[in-house]
Amino acid sequence: MKILILGGTAEARQLANRLVALGHDVITSLAGRTQDPILPEGGLRMGPFGGIPGLCAYLRVAGIERLVDATHPYAGLISINAVAAAQASGVRLVRYMRPPWTPLPGQTWMLVESAQEAADALPGAATVLLTTGHAGLETFLERDDCRFQVRVIEAPAFEMPPHAELILSRPPYGLEDEMALLRRHGVTHLVSKNSGGGQTAAKLEAARRMNVQVIMIARPLYGPALEAASIEEAIEALDLPESLAGL
Structure with missing residues (x-):
């Protein structure tokens, strides 16, 4: 067939x-x-x-x-x-x-419908691990009152502004490495799409253990x-x- x-x-x-x-x-x-x-x-x-x-x-x-x-x-x-x-x-x-992923026991997510809504939800002076890929990246980077760790597989076509740092890496990611990343950069917020699967799920458990607020963009x-x-x-x-x- x-x-x-x-x-x-x-x-x-x-x-x-x-x-x-x-x-x-x-x-x-x-x-x-x-x-x-x-x-x-x-x-x-x-x-x-x-x-x-x-x-x-x-x-x-x-x-x-x-x-x-x-x-x-x-x-x-x-x-x-x-x-x-x-x-x-x-x-x-x-x-x-x-x-799709669901919140872990004891974990509360902020659920949003779009990148714009997620960017608007960030408080001033937040330090953000951004794991949403290239789509909508500029929307987040307009928030120059926040700091961003932008994790993507391939670099975008533009340079990162001073308030953002690029992390080029490919999954899978382990729990200990994810916790170390959050700790090293003092991350307060994790912004993610609800991609599901096991290769990148460790960031959610790391966020739970490190009391990092998760902002989750819903699936279309x-x-x-x-x-x-x-x-x-x-x-x-x-x-x-x-x-x-x-x-």
Whole structure:
């Protein structure tokens, strides 16, 4: 069966590898924003589709029989476009995303809907560990009454202002290292997107232990799709032929 995976996450890569091993014709689409990504097994497509019409056209021309949205929970419009394209083309869509985090026992988060709301919620003179990626970064850096430790995998296209320091690193992160980071910089606030998963979850436990206030940006709304939280659930939701599914 021919399957298109909208990827860019470890979950997408693992699912592609599993489906290829089961004998399916798998193409993974990457946005192309990350340099030197770890590539999955199977075919590869780079770059945007051109909105809903472009994705519909690709599904039709490539003969795609199943569509998997395994993008980052904050990947933008692609998840919304996937819903519309699947509905228009009649291709079965499965959304495979890691479950969101929830506050730890004894921990209270400040829940917000956007980067702007998160930036506005910071008190003056806050020292912030910012782990929200590149999107909306300028919004936070306008708060020159705060200090920021900006942790990203790749450097943004502009230099950090005097009140911000860049931390270039790639997960996973361990609890002891996260606590040391918070202690070293005197962090008072952690701003995060609710990405879920285990690779970066240690920052939440570190924040709980260090009494650091967590400001959590909620996930966007994507539209209806079959939901899966594991590889096994995703394969089952894809409703693959039994001879190939291996279930």
